[in-house]
Amino acid sequence: MLQQRVVVDSEIRADDLKRYFYFSDIFMGRSMIPIALAGVVIGILMIFAGGTGPIVGGLLILIAAVYGCSFPWRCKRFMERNGHEVGRRNRISVDKRNGIVVEELSINNIEEYSWQQIGSSGENKHMFVFNLPESACYIPKSDMDPEDADFLSRICTAKKGAKHKKV
Numbered sequence: 001m002l003q004q005r006v007v008v009d010s011e012i013r014a015d016d017l018k019r020y021f022y023f024s025d026i027f028m029g030r031s032m033i034p035i036a037l038a039g040v041v042i043g044i045l046m047i048f049a050g051g052t053g054p055i056v057g058g059l060l061i062l063i064a065a066v067y068g069c070s071f072p073w074r075c076k077r078f079m080e081r082n083g084h085e086v087g088r089r090n091r092i093s094v095d096k097r098n099g100i101v102v103e104e105l106s107i108n109n110i111e112e113y114s115w116q117q118i119g120s121s122g123e124n125k126h127m128f129v130f131n132l133p134e135s136a137c138y139i140p141k142s143d144m145d146p147e148d149a150d151f152l153s154r155i156c157t158a159k160k161g162a163k164h165k166k167v
Helices: 014-027 033-047 053-085 146-163
Strands: 005-011 089-095 099-104 109-113 120-123 127-131 136-140 164-166
Touching: 005 136, 005 146, 014 053, 014 120, 014 127, 014 136, 033 053, 089 136, 120 146, 127 146, 146 164
Parallel strands: 120 164
Antiparallel strands: 005 089, 089 099, 099 109, 120 127, 127 136
16 A cells, blocks of 8 residues: 555754754745845945945945844744743654644644645755644654655655745
């Protein structure tokens, strides 16, 4: 019989929370990185334009640099807000047909999301991330068998198409 579901028991770890923050902030469309990069390019062009261009261009590059340097500070704030989750145990089931079921084992909370409710998904070498209606869910690949990770990658690509980002 073909595999239809992946079930992962995981515990939230501080390292995984930090990886989730950077992955979701940079790659899942929650950041202003494209605008910052455009500011750098425009800033470089303005520096060579003459007149007041070098001043304005230098300011644009400075603003982009400050934004880039803000990631560690924002990650620290994220960890302060979400540090209470470290140690929480989850059982996450991803079904090929039905979607995702997130079961928080410590408080007996179960939430179910269909594939239509999942806004987007993404993966990198460390985890899978699912943007849910009012929250997000991540599954560390270290808690999965390689076969299950490959199967989950294929499911996400089939179900979300261009909304599944692979980094």
